[in-house]
Amino acid sequence: MIKKLVLAVAALLASTGIAFAQVDVNKADAAALDGIKGVGPSMSKMILDERAKGEFKDWADFQGRIKGVKGKKAMKLSEAGLVVNGKPMEASAAKPAKAVKAEKASAKADAKAKPAEQKAAM
Template sequence: MLKKFLCSITLLWAAAASGAVDVNKATAADLDSVKGIGPSLSGKILDERKKSNFKDWPDFISRVKGMGDKNAAKFSSEGLTVNGSSLKGDAPAAKAPAAPAPAGAAASTAAPAAVKK
């Protein structure tokens, strides 16, 4: 019975330890536990967080020097979250697609018509 109890406690501890690390709640040690984040980057994250919490992934990427889209995607896949949300896709949501041209407007990328002389 004692072995089963200890096994259950160990499994619960392991599940809790492998959970997501939120940048707005994490300590330096928590951030360092994410693969690819070392003391230098965790220090930058904590310094920026002292100013104010991160709102979302685009805010996090823009405020932390050295944090780009690729690193954000890598860290998100390793369990890093911002306000409990992982980065969806390879690019942050801040990069919105270009708005479509108004109806009836000529496309600016169209090749010019040939002019006969």
């Protein structure tokens, strides 16, 4: 009975497409990349073309070199089993573009405020 249950669960998981194996962008061929949910033939080609120029160092390098892969998309690919140099993407690395822009704007405002504060202190 237990064997049948284990086999049924294994069959169910296999049919749902849950990825157990990780696929490294620096080692995988086109077929392995196509097996990742969210990666199609055109993205596989783009990854292989960019990898021919040099291996991807990390997720930031991957996102910078592969068109259309930014925070949310990169996180989804990582959750589907894609890794860069054996490492999945960390949730903190997937900041939305708006959050990054807000941080930059805040830093600029702080930089402008400091000279004004220094003059007032004199």
